[in-house]
Amino acid sequence: MPSRPYSRNRREHLKNLRKSRKGQAVETNRRTLSAAAPRRGKPLVTLKGLLTSLALVAALAVLVLFMTSAWLQYRESALAQKASQEQAAQAVVPGQNLALPPVDPATVEVRVLNGCGEPGAGRDMTTRLRDLRFDVVSAANADNFDYENTLVVNHTERPEVGLAVANSLGCTHLTSQPDEMALVDVTVILGRDWSSYVTPPQPETPPPVTIKSIVARARSIIGLQ
Numbered sequence: 305m306p307s308r309p310y311s312r313n314r315r316e317h318l319k320n321l322r323k324s325r326k327g328q329a330v331e332t333n334r335r336t337l338s339a340a341a342p343r344r345g346k347p348l349v350t351l352k353g354l355l356t357s358l359a360l361v362a363a364l365a366v367l368v369l370f371m372t373s374a375w376l377q378y379r380e381s382a383l384a385q386k387a388s389q390e391q392a393a394q395a396v397v398p399g400q401n402l403a404l405p406p407v408d409p410a411t412v413e414v415r416v417l418n419g420c421g422e423p424g425a426g427r428d429m430t431t432r433l434r435d436l437r438f439d440v441v442s443a444a445n446a447d448n449f450d451y452e453n454t455l456v457v458n459h460t461e462r463p464e465v466g467l468a469v470a471n472s473l474g475c476t477h478l479t480s481q482p483d484e485m486a487l488v489d490v491t492v493i494l495g496r497d498w499s500s501y502v503t504p505p506q507p508e509t510p511p512p513v514t515i516k517s518i519v520a521r522a523r524s525i526i527g528l529q
Contacts, residue, residue: 306311310441340350342388345435354458356495369496375421376456393394404464404467405464406464407462407464407465407467407468409436409437409438409439409468409472410437410438410441410480411439412438412465412468412469412490412491413441413488413489414433414438414439414440414441414469414490414491415440415441415442415443415444415486415487415488415490415491415492416430416433416440416442416443416444416491416494417443417444417445417446417492418443418444418445418446418449418494419445419446419447419448419450419451419454419455419494419495420449420451420492420495420496421451421492422448422494422498423492425498425499425502426443426444426445427443427495428498428499428502429443429492429494429498429501429502430443431502432473432501432502433469433472433492434474436472436473438469438472441488442488446493446494451494451495451496452491452496452497453477453495453496453497454473454475454477454490454492454493454494454495454497454498454501455475455477455478455479455492455493455495456469456470456473456475456477456479456490456492456493457477457478457479457480457481457490457492457493458478458479458480458481458482458490459481459482459483459486459488459489459490459491460482460487460489460490461478461482465489465490466478466479466480466490469490469492473492473501474494474501475501482517508519513523
């Protein structure tokens with residue numbers, strides 16, 4: 305019958321098709337298992353990862369070196385500035401720079417700081433400066449009570465202002481520290497010797513006139529001594 309060869313061929317075709325599909329499924333499963341299975345012998349750290357880690361470490365080292373260098377430069381700058389301020393803060397003997405213009409004490413604003421810790425010292429110095437016609441605007445304690453010598457600090461660019469206060473008190477310790485934020489022209493920091501600048505100097509009084517002194521004076525004039 306003509307239908308038998310056709311049926312036989314069709315069965316053979318279907319059989320081959322099933323085998324082909326089964327083989328494809330097996331190959332697919334094999335590939336899936338092969339991809340899921342860990343590869344043996346592959347290094348955990350790749351060369352690219354190692355290079356990335358080294359680059360991060362190098363960048364961190366450079367950052368640390370930069371910050372350390374910046375800190376050292378800041379420290380050196382601060383020390384140099386402090387040294388320059390100490391050099392500028394050398395004592396100036398009152399009476400020098402006589403060619404400087406005169407200063408009206410009423411125009412000089414002064415701040416008094418108690419640097420010796422003795423009660424009433426700031427009040428007495430304030431009274432003394434006001435008697436000298438200086439404008440004392442404030443009085444308070446200093447940053448510490450360890451000042452040995454009374455110090456006059458000039459915060460202006462005019463040296464005659466600080467000299468006016470120092471000369472009026474007879475103080476030999478004068479420094480220049482220009483500071484626009486000081487809010488005053490001059491700061492007077494009281495040391496342990498503050499009382500010697502509060503009491504005004506007393507004029508020398510001549511010895512009392514007695515008969516003995518008159519005779520001695522007459523004898524010296526006529527050359528009997």
